[in-house]
Amino acid sequence: MTKRGQGKPAGLSRERIAVAAVDLVDRQGLESFGVRRLASELGVDPMSIYNHIKGKAALLDAVSEAVLAEVSATAAQWPDDWMDIARTMARGYRDMAIRHPRVFPLLATRAQTSAVAFEALERLTTAMRRAGIADQAIADAPLVLFGFLNGYLLATLSTDPGEAGGPATGAAQPAFDPALYPTMAALAPLQAGFGGEPEFERMLATVLAGIAEDAARA
The missing domain is CATH 1.10.357.10 (Tetracycline Repressor, domain 2)
Structure with missing residues (x-):
């Protein structure tokens, strides 16, 4: 996947990054998961991800939060x-x-x-x-x-x-x-x-x- 050049808008958000990260782990597992691999999936420079999520530990937290949100999606009912x-x-x-x-x-x-x-x-x-x-x-x-x-x-x-x-x-x-x-x-x-x-x-x-x-x- 072609990466965007540094300084170009990536159209990223914390939510979009988390959704892509969940999809990547679902397909490839946690063992090979990392910021660089995720950046390649998104077609961005790794630093673009760090602008939204500060490091791999925070990225794993975002992945956890994204799937937990599925459990609470019907909480109103x-x-x-x-x-x-x-x-x-x-x-x-x-x-x-x-x-x-x-x-x-x-x-x-x-x-x-x-x-x-x-x-x-x-x-x-x-x-x-x-x-x-x-x-x-x-x-x-x-x-x-x-x-x-x-x-x-x-x-x-x-x-x-x-x-x-x-x-x-x-x-x-x-x-x-x-x-x-x-x-x-x-x-x-x-x-x-x-x-x-x-x-x-x-x-x-x-x-x-x-x-x-x-x-x-x-």
Whole structure:
């Protein structure tokens, strides 16, 4: 792609750069991602990107923010009950992760401090306070919920969109030798559909029930 000369207007904005960066990571992964490669994709000099986003760390933050915005895009239609908000948020988070499996590790391994992340948490915690839940239980809830989401999705998502079975299937469950591991072998049929929606919904229900129990106890 031909680059613009230095000093010529590139027509760039932080949003356009972030969208192009997400697309590049979706296609090529994080390992080869960098400012120079992105500049080549956009057909601009790398310094043009630095005029809008100061360095690779800030660029990765912009990528994270762009995909998190997909989760919050329907926030105006979210329910008022805190449990329903948490459930809606979790489902949207998983859907986003399936769309962007190569971007998702950024969300699970870097602190998310963007306004879009904070606004979603504010929505959840405000609803919990409105329900009369104790502050300690409220403070713990996002850590429990996203600890589960990030760990589960990292374990089940495939970062290779070309893998058979789609990005939500992840690695296959191991086959257990019933002579050595009789209990795990007996339970194996109940673990079918690893990473699929029914399993996710079961796990999410367990986590939310635990948060609710903690809230009631507090």
